[in-house]
Amino acid sequence: MGTRMRKDPYLLLSPALLLFCGLLVIPLLLVAILSFYAFNGTTGVIPDFSPGNYFTIITDPFYGEIFLRTAGMALLVTVICLVLGIPETLILARMHAPWRGIFLVLVLGPLLVSVVVRTLGWSILMGRQGLINDTLLLLGLIESPVRLTFTFTGMVIGLVHVMVPFMIISIWATLRKLDPTVEHAGRSLGGSPLTVFRRIIFPQLMPGVLSGSIIVFALSASAFATPAILGGRRLKVVATAAYDEFLNTLNWPLGAAIVVLLLIANIIVIMGLNYYTERKYRMIFASGDPA
Amino acid sequence: MKRNKTLSLLFHTAFMVFLLAPLVIVIIVSFTDKGFISYPTDGLSLRWYQAALDEPRIVESFWLSLKLATFSSSIAVCLAVPAALALTRYRFAGRDAINAFLMSPLMIPNVVLGVAFLRFFNLAGLSGSVFWLTMTHVIFIFPYALRLVLASATGMDREIEMAARSLGAGKWSVHTRIILPLILPGLTGGWLLSFIQSFDELTMTVFVATPGTTTLPVWMYNHIAQTIDPLITSVSAILIIATAIMMILMDRLVGLDKVLIGKG
Numbered sequence: 001m002g003t004r005m006r007k008d009p010y011l012l013l014s015p016a017l018l019l020f021c022g023l024l025v026i027p028l029l030l031v032a033i034l035s036f037y038a039f040n041g042t043t044g045v046i047p048d049f050s051p052g053n054y055f056t057i058i059t060d061p062f063y064g065e066i067f068l069r070t071a072g073m074a075l076l077v078t079v080i081c082l083v084l085g086i087p088e089t090l091i092l093a094r095m096h097a098p099w100r101g102i103f104l105v106l107v108l109g110p111l112l113v114s115v116v117v118r119t120l121g122w123s124i125l126m127g128r129q130g131l132i133n134d135t136l137l138l139l140g141l142i143e144s145p146v147r148l149t150f151t152f153t154g155m156v157i158g159l160v161h162v163m164v165p166f167m168i169i170s171i172w173a174t175l176r177k178l179d180p181t182v183e184h185a186g187r188s189l190g191g192s193p194l195t196v197f198r199r200i201i202f203p204q205l206m207p208g209v210l211s212g213s214i215i216v217f218a219l220s221a222s223a224f225a226t227p228a229i230l231g232g233r234r235l236k237v238v239a240t241a242a243y244d245e246f247l248n249t250l251n252w253p254l255g256a257a258i259v260v261l262l263l264i265a266n267i268i269v270i271m272g273l274n275y276y277t278e279r280k281y282r283m284i285f286a287s288g289d290p291a
Numbered sequence: 292m293k294r295n296k297t298l299s300l301l302f303h304t305a306f307m308v309f310l311l312a313p314l315v316i317v318i319i320v321s322f323t324d325k326g327f328i329s330y331p332t333d334g335l336s337l338r339w340y341q342a343a344l345d346e347p348r349i350v351e352s353f354w355l356s357l358k359l360a361t362f363s364s365s366i367a368v369c370l371a372v373p374a375a376l377a378l379t380r381y382r383f384a385g386r387d388a389i390n391a392f393l394m395s396p397l398m399i400p401n402v403v404l405g406v407a408f409l410r411f412f413n414l415a416g417l418s419g420s421v422f423w424l425t426m427t428h429v430i431f432i433f434p435y436a437l438r439l440v441l442a443s444a445t446g447m448d449r450e451i452e453m454a455a456r457s458l459g460a461g462k463w464s465v466h467t468r469i470i471l472p473l474i475l476p477g478l479t480g481g482w483l484l485s486f487i488q489s490f491d492e493l494t495m496t497v498f499v500a501t502p503g504t505t506t507l508p509v510w511m512y513n514h515i516a517q518t519i520d521p522l523i524t525s526v527s528a529i530l531i532i533a534t535a536i537m538m539i540l541m542d543r544l545v546g547l548d549k550v551l552i553g554k555g
Binding site for chain 1: 374398
């Protein structure tokens with residue numbers, strides 16, 4: 001009986017583990033190996049083991065620019081999501097039934113609508129005769145239509161729309177653990193609303209803000225559909241550059257090296273910030289536990 | 292709790308306009324009767340909905356996506372239930388590591404997964420197989436299914452199970468009549484979320500899709516890359532409405548905040 005008990009969990013886990021080993025670990029290893037192969041326009045992929053592709057990506061300013069643009073885009077999207085997401089979450093939290101439920105569904109709902117559909121919407125809104133240009137012209141803020149599609153600005157706006165619900169989810173999850181009476185205590189002890197926010201509410205929101213930022217940054221840095229549709233061919237980011245290497249220029253080894261670097265960067269950012277968050281906030285979580 | 296002031300409500304309104312504008316504009320434009328992107332000023336027309344239904348490639352890719360999402364989310368849930376039970380009911384060596392491993396697709400960008408599957412399919416000669424495409428989707432959606440099943444399995448009251456056992460219930464009836472009903476909400480939520488994630492997946496699928504295995508998002512992406520016309524808006528409008536129905540269903544069954552935010 002004793003040995004049977006110990007085998008049970010592994011038996012239950014075996015189908016999932018088998019699938020993951022066969023269809024996740026092996027393909028990822030194959031890509032890692034592919035990234036060390038060479039490529040020649042006439043003969044194709046040459047299986048000789050060298051770090052040449054990584055050398056190309058690091059030294060060629062063409063790829064440097066793509067990685068910098070991607071990081072800059074992800075950072076900007078994260079900051080804008082914070083600026084929009086924190087106040088919106090606080091406003092949602094102050095709402096009463098049934099409005100809170102209704103607006104929460106409306107805020108989280110777009111998350112489930114295909115990114116292609118949402119980006120299409122922005123593409124239509126941003127067109128030369130789109131609603132954004134029409135409105136700006138009508139208000140007299142601009143004299144002639146501004147170009148938004150195929151620009152960095154357009155790409156960032158589209159991505160913020162895709163990412164901001166993730167930020168709200170994250171902050172919302174932290175917010176629900178807060179004790180609302182603490183805010184009242186701060187106010188009744190003479191703190192101004194701003195002081196109460198800065199010194200009482202915001203520090204308590206930090207775990208949610210940080211985990212939301214990790215998610216938004218990581219997803220933005222590897223986003224494909226929105227940069228591809230709103231950024232176009234010229235404004236390449238890491239994901240669209242990998243797509244082009246694999247499906248247009250067919251330099252698979254170089255494309256493989258690009259995604260390996262993306263994966264490593266992604267894991268470093270997620271693990272690093274996670275580690276920082278956990279270390280910094282272990283105290284808060286520990287003291288929040290009555291036991 | 293404090294009430295929202297005028298400034299907050301103004302911000303909230305602007306934010307909601309920002310969130311909903313791209314979806315609303317797609318629906319509005321889809322009713323145009325003209326051959327280009329324009330507002331339906333001369334009355335509503337269903338011309339482009341008819342055109343979408345008459346285009347065999349749209350209909351085929353829609354059915355493929357539906358099949359793909361149905362099978363992959365069902366397989367993912369079938370694998371997630373035993374895995375979740377193992378992870379919550381037993382203490383064993385490597386438990387945390389296995390949990391992290393099974394959640395790892397969340398940390399791997401979809402573009403990386405797409406490239407990995409493309410290379411694997413290419414070497415193994417599996418390109419164009421609907422079955423293997425389904426299995427790649429299982430990998431990608433598995434963490435969503437597992438997370439929701441785990442959440443409901445963790446909160447399960449073991450006393451009920453013990454009571455059933457002491458009252459003479461066999462192992463099988465404990466599983467089907469006690470455990471299964473208890474994790475059913477998480478299971479349903481996990482299935483629905485996985486279904487939507489699989490149905491909408493583009494970034495990974497675009498790498499492995501072949502002319503015979505073009506899913507609806509891949510067809511839409513390829514179409515938008517060429518041209519933006521009212522045809523694509525009618526397909527999109529149908530998707531928005533279908534997602535809204537799924538969302539209401541999910542909200543009624545499990546609660547949308549529970550599905551999306553995690554533990555209720």
